[in-house]
Amino acid sequence: MSQATTHIVVVGGGTAGWMAAAALSRVLGQRATVRLVESEDIGTVGVGEATVPHIKAFNQMLGLNEADFVARTQGTFKLGIQFRDWGKPGDSYMHGFGVIGHDVGMTPFHQYWLKGRMAGHAGDLLDYSVNTVAAVRGRFLPAPVDVPASNPLAGIGYAYHFDAALYARYLRAYSEARGVRRTEGKVRHVDLHPESGHVSAVVLESGERIYGDLFIDCSGFRGLLIEDALHTGYEDWTHWLPCDRALAVPCERVETPTPYTRSTARPAGWQWRIPLQHRTGNGYVYASQYLGDDEAAACLLANLDGTPLGDPRPLRFTTGMRTKSWNRNVVALGLASGFMEPLESTSIHMIQSGISRLLQLFPSNGVMDPVLQDRFNAQTRFECERIRDFLVLHYTATKRDDSPFWNHCRTMPIPESLQANIDLFRHSGRFFRHADEMFGSVSWVQVMIGQGIVPRGYDPLVDLMPDADLPRFLHGVREVVSKNVDLMPTHQQFIDRECRAD
Numbered sequence: 001m002s003q004a005t006t007h008i009v010v011v012g013g014g015t016a017g018w019m020a021a022a023a024l025s026r027v028l029g030q031r032a033t034v035r036l037v038e039s040e041d042i043g044t045v046g047v048g049e050a051t052v053p054h055i056k057a058f059n060q061m062l063g064l065n066e067a068d069f070v071a072r073t074q075g076t077f078k079l080g081i082q083f084r085d086w087g088k089p090g091d092s093y094m095h096g097f098g099v100i101g102h103d104v105g106m107t108p109f110h111q112y113w114l115k116g117r118m119a120g121h122a123g124d125l126l127d128y129s130v131n132t133v134a135a136v137r138g139r140f141l142p143a144p145v146d147v148p149a150s151n152p153l154a155g156i157g158y159a160y161h162f163d164a165a166l167y168a169r170y171l172r173a174y175s176e177a178r179g180v181r182r183t184e185g186k187v188r189h190v191d192l193h194p195e196s197g198h199v200s201a202v203v204l205e206s207g208e209r210i211y212g213d214l215f216i217d218c219s220g221f222r223g224l225l226i227e228d229a230l231h232t233g234y235e236d237w238t239h240w241l242p243c244d245r246a247l248a249v250p251c252e253r254v255e256t257p258t259p260y261t262r263s264t265a266r267p268a269g270w271q272w273r274i275p276l277q278h279r280t281g282n283g284y285v286y287a288s289q290y291l292g293d294d295e296a297a298a299c300l301l302a303n304l305d306g307t308p309l310g311d312p313r314p315l316r317f318t319t320g321m322r323t324k325s326w327n328r329n330v331v332a333l334g335l336a337s338g339f340m341e342p343l344e345s346t347s348i349h350m351i352q353s354g355i356s357r358l359l360q361l362f363p364s365n366g367v368m369d370p371v372l373q374d375r376f377n378a379q380t381r382f383e384c385e386r387i388r389d390f391l392v393l394h395y396t397a398t399k400r401d402d403s404p405f406w407n408h409c410r411t412m413p414i415p416e417s418l419q420a421n422i423d424l425f426r427h428s429g430r431f432f433r434h435a436d437e438m439f440g441s442v443s444w445v446q447v448m449i450g451q452g453i454v455p456r457g458y459d460p461l462v463d464l465m466p467d468a469d470l471p472r473f474l475h476g477v478r479e480v481v482s483k484n485v486d487l488m489p490t491h492q493q494f495i496d497r498e499c500r501a502d
């Protein structure tokens with residue numbers, strides 16, 4: 001039986017709207033028409049510059065050329081995130097992407113490191129991570145295609161920093177070339193079908209009515225369709241993640257870009273630093289309950305590397321998730337579906353995974369079946385809750401007692417699921433990734449160790465390696481990592497050679 005064409009209307013032209021339009025037009029081809037409405041008057045959030053490695057798969061699915069994409073978005077490469085002052089003032093650790101050392105059979109490398117550390121012959125865990133060693137030495141190289149799996153270069157993982165507005169512009173050109181029709185205009189009303197309660201059309205200020213079978217709400221925090229029209233509801237997680245405001249300000253670039261994002265803990269939140277080719281993005285994420293806006297601005301401006309390129313831009317948010325991201329014939333993506341602070345750069349990833357879930361559960365002939373919606377919503381909830389736990393870990397695992405904010409974070413009740421992960425890790429350094437949750441063992445281990453959660457024991461399978469071999473094994477891994485990183489070009493050399501913006 002032939003499929004009817006599904007008419008899709010995307011409301012919003014920020015990162016979420018254009019990512020959705022690009023992917024839907026690419027994958028669905030003739031099965032769908034895609035129309036996107038955006039309002040230049042309202043504009044976009046415009047921040048969102050750091051990503052996680054999964055975005056490479058999204059860009060590859062679209063068929064984008066990496067060098068062209070990086071050059072056109074003023075992008076740089078990201079090997080991980082450096083966390084400063086999180087465990088306690090003066091501390092620093094890296095959450096690097098990619099692998100650490102190499103696992104032996106089923107036993108992860110960090111278990112050997114734990115035993116070695118207890119015996120006094122292991123260095124810092126991150127000395128065994130090619131990502132972290134390269135990041136701190138300012139070097140970058142993607143994994144060469146022909147490198148054997150045993151070489152640490154094979155385990156490099158990376159993402160990008162980019163100018164989000166340029167990325168949206170890039171995807172707009174891509175989408176329009178594939179038939180997406182863009183309409184500039186403000187939605188002033190949403191028509192609901194009197195019986196089903198489904199959205200039948202959005203009505204623009206011009207009076208134009210845009211009809212559709214499926215509506216993608218990418219209208220930002222407000223959730224024009226999912227909330228204003230359908231009153232879906234929102235689950236507030238502020239009691240676990242108390243930051244609710246941010247100030248964002250770019251500054252001029254003063255040094256070669258680091259191949260990592262920096263997150264520095266501050267008295268009532270944390271500050272980000274994201275190096276691009278043409279400027280550096282900065283922002284202070286803070287809890288308004290503990291800090292005034294003027295004090296936050298003063299703290300941010302006092303801690304920039306270069307001259308600010310404008311006044312700090314205020315943003316307000318409520319951390320949490322929409323109770324259903326797919327309600328009736330509306331699927332919310334991006335900020336319309338919920339928000340968690342950009343501590344681990346997860347928002348753009350969640351747009352990507354929402355798009356991929358929608359495509360996997362795409363309704364045939366435009367028929368909205370609750371079976372598809374329930375699965376979509378359950379998967380979305382699972383993803384959000386696991387990411388939430390990972391973010392809360394950064395706040396709860398601290399020894400900081402230098403401000404009311406940190407005293408609250410250190411002592412607040414945490415989700416049971418997170419407590420279970422911490423307890424297991426403390427017991428013997430073990431971690432289990434559930435189903436397809438976003439962050440795996442290597443991420444959790446780095447943050448737990450980095451913030452001072454010390455396991456009491458290690459996996460006994462490690463004892464299968466003779467004690468005399470362990471120091472040699474650890475030393476060998478460290479040497480190989482270090483020597484391979486020395487062969488890499490610097491981050492700036494790589495950009496100049498492969499993807500320099502004009």
Ligand code: FAD
Pocket residue numbers: 011012013014015016017037038039040042043044045046047048049050051164185186187188218219220221224246247248283315317333334335336342345346347348349
């Ligand atoms: P928006 O950018 O708000 O776009 C909304 C769109 O809807 C706009 O085009 C607007 O014009 C349109 N619209 C709204 N109302 C109407 C209307 N009535 N009629 C017509 N059009 C309308 N994510 C990361 O992955 N990494 C980061 O480092 C990161 N940092 C962040 C820092 C902060 C402080 C914040 C707040 C967010 C950050 N994010 C980050 C999240 C990221 O910015 C968003 O996920 C991303 O920009 C997607 O936004 P959006 O497209 O959902 O919404």
